[in-house]
Amino acid sequence: MSLAHFGELIWESYRQDSILQPLWDYLRLHHCDTLRSPLFPVFLSVSSYFIFCLPYLLCDIMGDRWPAVYRYKIQPSKMPTHTMFLRCASITLRNHILLVFPAAVAQWAWRPPIPLPEQAPTLLELVGGVAGNLLLFDLQYFIWHLLHHKVRWLYVTFHAIHHEYSAPFALATQCLGGWELVTVGFWTTLNPVLMRCHLLTTWAFMLAHVYVSVEDHCGYDFPWSTSRLIPFGIYGGPSKHDVHHQKPNTNFAPHFSHWDKLLGTHADFSFVKSQEKIY
Structure with a gap:
């Protein structure tokens, strides 16, 4: 395919309000079998997880030797150790090998690979779908997180492992009990289906x-x-989490701030700074 022809495809797709069509056509025509595999979403999520963790892992390893980066550390007195890195990575891999991959393979028994649609989503549909799924x-x-903190059996059995670290770091993201990881994966898989x-x-x-x-x-x-x-403080981010x-009975929502503010479980970010003065 020549550059001029590719440019024509992009222009035609733009006119049809589907600028993503050339990308989708390439994926659909050249990687159809891979994309239809039940293992593809698992591979996508696991590989992207470790790739996204790498820059933050490097920041933690370098620590105060990178002062330009270290100045943005929320709790600079609590740097993760190599032992913490290895433990969290091993728990993440164990959960995926023993739980997530078998569940994905089992899909072959009851859900045949679905056909790939010919049309790509519009850019507005893609952005709106991503935002809608994140909000859902x-x-x-x-709700699930709140229950795991309020019901002692759920906390001790499944969620306590995630709170072994009062200063979170990237590789602790999926340092979860197997049950909790499965439920997170279930919603992540189900919600796009519900939203079509x-x-x-x-x-x-x-x-x-x-x-x-991450x-x-x-x-x-x-x-x-x-x-x-x-803008407007509607998204929590790393300071909120x-x-x-540090204060486990606050800020239960994983990403946004509105549910915690509405139900009185929101804690202001300044709490982090006030804690740092104590250490």
């Missing part, structure tokens, strides 16, 4: 969800953090 997941996990999203929108949501989840736990409040880019790990 935010409500689901807010295009497959490209579904995969974009998965990538966005993995990224913001960012929430990264332990750094950079100027380009999502919470700083989204860092407060949750």
Whole structure:
């Protein structure tokens, strides 16, 4: 395909309000079998998770040797150790090997690979679908998370492992009990189906969800953090979730702030700064 022809395809797609069509045509025509595999979403989420963790992992390893980065560490007196890194990575891999991959393979027995649609979603449909899925997941996990803190058996059995670290770091994002990881994966898979999203929108949501989840736990409040880019304080980000790990009965919503504010479980970000004075 020549560059001129590719440009014509993009222009034609733009005129039809489907600028994503050339990308979708390439994926559909050249990688059809891979995209239709039940293992593809698992591979996409796991690989993107470790890729998104890498920059923050490097920041933690370098620590105060990178003062320009270290200044944005929310709790600079609490740096994760190599032992913490290895433990969280091993728990994440174990949960995926023993639970997530078998569940994906089992889909072959009851759900045949679905055909890929010919038309790509419009850019507005993709962005709206990703935002809608994030908002729906935010409500689901807010309720589930709240229950795991209020019901002692749920907390001790499944969620306590995630709160072993009062200063979160990227690799702690999926350091969860197997049951909790399965429920998170269930909603992440089910919600795009309920919202009738295009497959490209579904995969974009998965990538966005993995990224913001890692960012929430990264332990750094950079100027380009999502919470700083989204106005009016409607998005929580790493500072908000860092407060949750310091003060576990607050800030239950994984991403946004509205449910905590409405139900009185919101804690202001200044709590982090006040805690730092104590150490």
